[in-house]
Amino acid sequence: MLKVNYLASGGIITNYKCSSKCRHCSYSSSPKWPDNYMTPFIADEIFSILKSLGCHSVHIGGGEPLLKPDKIMDVLIAARRNKTSIEYIETNASWYTDEESAKAVLKELKSHGVHTLLISIDPYHNEYIPFWKVKALIQACSKANVKVFPWQIEFWGDLDVMDDRIPHSLDEYIRLFGQDYPLKLVNRYGLNLKGRALETYKPMMKKQPFERILEGSMSCRLLSGIYHFHVDLYGSFIPQSCPGFSIPLRELAHGADPDKYRIIYSLESAGIIGLVELAKNEYGYIPKTEYAGKCDLCYDIRNYLVLELGLELPDLKPEGHYKYI
Template identity: 25%
Template sequence: MSKQLAKWDSVGILLTYWCNAACAHCYENSSPRCRHTMSLDQVRDCLRQLRQLGCKGAALHFAGGEPFYDYGLLIDSFRAARDELLLPLGKLETNAFWCTDDDLVRQRLTEIRDLGLIELLISSDVFHQEFIPIERVQRAVRIGREVLGDQGVRVRSSEFLQNPIDPTTLTNEQRDDAFRCALIQREERMLGRAARALSHLVDRHPKEAFANTDCHREILLTRHFHIDPYGHIFPCVCAGLILGNVKTADLATFHETFNCDERPVSRTLIDHGPLPLFEEALRHGLQEDPAGYASQCHLCYEARTFFRRQGMYPDEIGPDEIYAAD
């Protein structure tokens, strides 16, 4: 079985961990307390390395957190991408929290369109709408389609937007029911805040249920990766599992020379899955949850969270934002 990283063909640059919301399903654990944001020099360096790696603009996206947190940085990041011949950008994500006024939305989206954007991805679901009025999402979609065209705007999830509910009017029991329905319609990664806020709403299993799983495909075979505001490189579905850092090795060199045998957490996950990690955490004092675990990702996240708080494997598990308790 090959231990080489697959050829990457798409990349997400997480400009910030800040978000106005603290959504229950957020696998990155973003919130208003998470202030760390990339500097423009970091963005430029990432984009330069991505161009040298052979990435195309259509395979890149800016995300967060919420990338509209610092609109000046966002626009400067588009300009930096233009300088590296990486426009039009494939995708820009937002929760539309900033869409408070028609003129503001039109002005910003026109500026972004003129720089070069293929798709604006707008989040809309029962989790986001705990924090963002649905009217702002509707405004973003309406004006986004006016400026970018129908094919230039995608809503996740469009079904919810067509029949929205306001979770702020629900009792706790009603909200949990709404969350359960959402989880049936779309499975969420039980990492970050989702592990704490949603895992009790789905079926859970004893740790032994994950004995015959491994994470070879998720870590080595993924063709999509993320770069966070600290420069950490994550597999796309494994927020908080650090494979390397763009500050210590350029992406091309990192990709060619990655050796999982030098990274014990990644090596264990690739070869044996999360159960051995979890059992190691138990030996160091982690308390097993008698209710069980929702998925192998949930089991892995609980072990990694314990290690992070114990100061173990700091080069592979981080940053604090992803593992912090609310």
């Protein structure tokens, strides 16, 4: 059985749609995603299952959760109904237009038990969102008595040397800070090289022979991340560091059938070698000679199954993760 018995702390993805298409986004969020948001019904189900597994507080992320602020209020009401507290809401500040309207949103969030916003501050977001919006939202939070969790404050200086009225491309940052700037960001940011982040950095990664990758295969432990897992708007559990996989939380709590979720089971039991065998034997996957590591191989197989074969596999959801890269 694929089962989790305990979850400590995680996040709720209320929508995958985003105003931006950041290069570091491991969820592959973008404006292209359908305009779907978590419903109160799903929110109720998620919060009550999470509580039964020991998780009494969550953060909210996306996509951009405040893309349409009114869509999130019902989720917050559901959280309160289920006695689940909201640690913070992540936001990229793109929705900020003026102080009055921002304060009105903040006031409503506060009335629903939200007291902290995590506000994105980094060069990836700055390709889409001018820094003045971030600064102005921080100021509005201060006036509305909402705490700010600046993510990440270490990039403030980098962004602040640019004209804050307009967005700036990574090329501009390279011209200013050097050719190795994007590569240095991997460690400075602590990037999870999955989804679009892997696409961005793959050309800069060292290739390894296919056979050598298999030699090091071990369980990917997709169900072991209990401190920063996510549950999305479809009620699916998203493993801590590997988006693009999903199992309905309600099934996982009772024990999901490994025969139904064979992709996840292969990675959970044998690791990448298990997925390669499954893909070769059942789906006709032909490996290349080399990849930029095991996760590149994993994505190559998943892209083949979802995009090339067009398969509707229950554990490779949502398809948008692969389509909107």
